[in-house]
Amino acid sequence: MPLKTSSSKGGFSAALLRSDLTRFWPLWAAYTTVWLLAMPAAQFLILFRRNGIWALDDMPARRLEAVDAALEAGSGSATVFLAIAACLFAMALFSYLTTARSVGFAHALPVKREGLFLTHYAAGAAVFLTVHAAAALLTLAVWAAAGVTQFWAVGAWFLSVTGQMLFFYSFAVFCAMFAGQVLAVPAFYTIFNLLAAGLTWIFNALASQFLYGWAYSDFPDPVRWLTPVWALTDGVYSSTQLDANNDIIGYTFTGLPTVAAYAAAGVVLAALALAVYRRRASETAGDLVAIPWAKPLFRYGMGFCGGLLLGMALYSFLWNQFSGGAVSAPAMAVCAVAGGLAAYFGAEMLLRKSFRVVKASWRGAAALCAVLLLVCAGYGLDLLKVESRVPQADQVRDVYFQLYGQYSSLRGTVEDPALIERLTALHQTLVQERPAEDTDYSSGVDCYASVTLRYALKNGGSLSREYSFAYSAADLKDNTSPAAQMAALFREPGMQMASLGGDLNSIERITSGELEYYFNYQSGGYSQDAAPLDAKQARTLLDAFVRDVQAGHAGVDAMDADASQENDYVNALRIYYVPKADPSRRYQQDSDTLYLSFTTHYTELLAELEKLGLKDDLITTAELDRRIGVDSGEPGSVGVYEALDEDMLYVPAEEDAIGIIGGADGPTAVFVGGAEEEEAG
Template sequence: MKSATSSSKSWFYPTLWKKNMARFWPVWALYGLVWLVALPLNLMTNYRISGSWSGLDEGANYFANYTVLEFAGEPSVILSAGFAILAAMAVFSYLYQSRSVGMLHALPVKREGLFLTNYLSGLSFLLLPAVAVFGLALLAEAAKGCLNAGALGLWLGCQVCYALFFYSFAVFCAMFTGHILALPAFYAILNGLATGLYMLVSAVLRQFVFGFSGIDGVERAALWRTPVAKLIDKVGATQEWDEAGAVVLAIRFQGFGYALVYALAGLVLAVLALCLYRRRSLETAGDVVAVSWVRPIFKYGVGLCAGLAFGSVLYAWLGWNLPQGAWTLLLFMLLCGAMGYFVAEMLLQKAFWVFQGSWKGCVLLLCAMTAATAVMELDLTGFERRVPDPDRVVSLTLHGPYTAPYDDGRAVRLDTSDPELIRLVTELHRAIVEEKDAIDRDRSHSGDWYGDVTLAGGTVLRDIQKAGSVQLWISYDLDTGAQVRRRYDDLFLTADMLADPDSAAARLQALINRPEVTWYGYFPADISGWKLVDAYLTVTDDGQQWAENAEKYGEEYADRYAEEVQAGRAAVPQEGWDDLLAAVQSDLKAGRIGRRYLLDDAQRQTNCYYNDLELTFYVPEGQAAGTETALAADSTQRANRDRTHSVTITVQKTATDTLAVLERLGLAGALVLRADLP
């Protein structure tokens, strides 16, 4: 029914605006109180010009120059998002009761004017307190002698942008429902729907599609459609410190452009909300979904999301007792999808008995889910079988798995444009694809992954790893500019597979043990400017602590804490540092040290000593302190600041040059093979 409100031509009604401000004062008063406490009162009561007061060592200048900008980031985003929905629920609450909506639209006012007045009323709940707090904060900073109008202006600008977007988005959501409790639910769900749906679909695709890594560009697009997360990630203050990390050199505010983009999007949403309001039927008050063409989207969307989310949860909880695989997951998804569909239908029809008239739509949803599963599981698109032509690959990145020994080279990562390495990686990739069926079958392997191994001399090694699984990610950059990515989370392997040179497991182990690959686990390409300033060899107590633990607590306890038998470190004499470094580099380049093992097997136990070399370097200013491939960014930044970097590398039996230097320095006697420990 269209309203009869067409007599007045005004686009704004001051009386209604004043009534909204007076009626819903707790919303804007509470919002203003929060910022009043956070900014001017906080400055006046807790900060002084310098020194410390009330246990706080930051002065008022620090507050005015940094804390204000810090508040413009995450705290402002969260507060704006929360109070925006409260404001929208307040000023548009009349839409959700038949009596109030009929009475208000019977008045001689335009729909456009009614919408605009209520829209501006709610927006005033957020903007007017922010302006008032801005003015009070200016006075407080002036009184403290730390006036920074620019920082406060940025804070106010962010409040305006956030308010425009989140409030407009809340009003936009309000136009789709006739139930006041559905409004905050829709608002919260739609704020995180894009990222949540992407994560759900990706998780399910990893079950269905062998090697699935992600969908190019979709993750970034999903983050843009998750405004709270995007703004928290991009908007905020950063500090630039001196090399010692003691003095702040500069404070910068970043991300205001993102806030402006969302503000413009908010204006667009406000216009769309007005269009919906003009066509809104008054009889939809009380309906969960008030727009007719959205109703099928709602019920099919709820069914799909319920199937993906709750089906995955049930599969994780109950699927261990059932055959593992995509078809078992599909059964749970179909069950949960049907339940979600009928629950949505109940909400739409405001009744519990909805099966007779809506079962056909449910069948359609379940058939679509089954067809999509079949396409993915049977690889009808050829996605799983696709391996790039090595001649078309410009560069690639490979990272994973974690390997033994557990020194600084344990995390394997390779960034290369070397044609030979590219060829080897594509051959490895092709072998993985060919072994897909065996890998899928072995995912449910329930045998003993550890056991005793008897060496040729009769020595028995206990609890040696015989099977395991590794993770591998591959990303190809093609000459067309395209990118091919694959992610394999559970590549099962055994000692027998490693013994077969044509198997994927053996190819992977051979690849990660090429000298040019192992080198980057410890050092960058060029360490000519590095200077060795300290060197140690970790030493053990020859099993004495293990024997004591075994006697007191049993062998199982002793084995569990066997890694803790290292008693200390033996310093390498300074006169031997250069020779030791040259020997380590020589062995690394020849593949005699740094050898990686996919299984903690007998070969690893008989080749690796229990001893590690710990080398500390002085790094020239401006030079990368860690490897570009193996070290995390924060570790590199910290090392650049400290200008020292340590490398830990396990001594191995095949490292002839390194062992010769240790022998000459009188340290070889401290070496203990892992296989020789009790």
């Protein structure tokens, strides 16, 4: 029977604590240096350096920057640093458990197991608490000298980094209790930190490969919470505070409740680590896994996860190279079994420290293969009926949608029961018909569409699906086809307003606008400029655009390629505005742009453009094609969309700035920023 050597004498050991602090001083010194540089030293440079963004007498701006820097030091990349440092702390302080000589000596000391654990644990905790406190006090001294009064920011930093370090350190110590080799500690620590997100990603990847319509949805909240680095980097951050003029007046810090929850979990993990340590046998030093009941978990966990990961890699490398895009669950099953056997026997070799493992563990390997085959069959046969799952309209609270036609797109959220019912009807049609995804130009199927639906259900659940398919002009005449249903949705004012509503609701104040126009047409090229609009004109045009959308003038030709060519204007209306402050955003924008595309059906907008004398500057896609000779067959001729890809990437510069693009009969000058019209060549 394994022995648990420990003395009945002694608890906490001050001598052992001093030994830990002196023995691993380079690690403590490195940790101290990082935080002294990141906090008091960085704060001193921000507040007192003579060369920088602000002059030395511009102290208010420097103070704001100092507060922002202090809060940033408690989030983001700091979380990653703390996670790494905590693992190094645990590896150093509990490394004696990984060699027989060291663990035998330690357990022969007149100190109980509890005393040994608490002493080593306290050494690491004492270091990071002392370092954090010293960095905070020095930072406060620098702030006091510079007149910074937002001392709460230093307190927020201290609580954030201390709470996070407590959790990661306890987690690393917990992992160290299972490791019989020192390098196994970071391996177990990394695996357990990423296990939930990794498994979710694997199952998502398999589902997207084999289940029709499966969408990579957001990771569920439990998965985020079980992935500490992700949850803390995403949930702990600073954000700006703005005044009525959108000027920065301060900062807020979000996430301390999250840190507190993880700190409490850290205390629990420390207690669990002590419970495991009390039952850990000294003789397991040197084993990869030091706890007997954890060895099957390691063996089968490595086999299962390794089988799916290696299986997907083999499937992608071998099957996808020769299948022509066709999926095969049997092929995936073969690859998964091959990867699973390799991972399972590899784990067994590490545990047994021998290459002769097949005879002793083939039964476990057979059980693992059966599980992997069942998983692959479940995906291939859709045993859970995922593909056919379409929620009832009355069970849906709202739907986020993305519809992409040949040249048009819509995205937004609807709550109207009538629109939800039409979206679920489209979803049901896609599930039943499963239209082909690949275009077939020889048969006239040359248009492409895609649908993304994310349902928020009334019971608190969610459902996400993505579909893409090809269609022809004939499909638009069949009212029951997915293409025809999408075309009807594009023409629906409620859908158009849902797509536009998010942009409209974010506008605080319109500042100006522009209408792009084109001129100097030549074979294969043209010139481009923009007519400026003041705030009142931009507001008038935006209001007219909204009236057109509400009247059903938008999306008329969204799915009809030929009609889109004839009726879509290539001109774009740009509305510049100041966005509303959004407390949920970490950084607030000072300005933003609303890009509006329109067609010949927008009668309200066209009437307003005519009043401004701008209607004559409009040109449709088909007309631009004709003017630049896209169908002439001349060498160098290009289509309008190809031309736009190149020519619209101009950068407005100072007056008379000139950019040159190539044309079929020589270079064509493109003038922006008010340059005179001129031709070269």
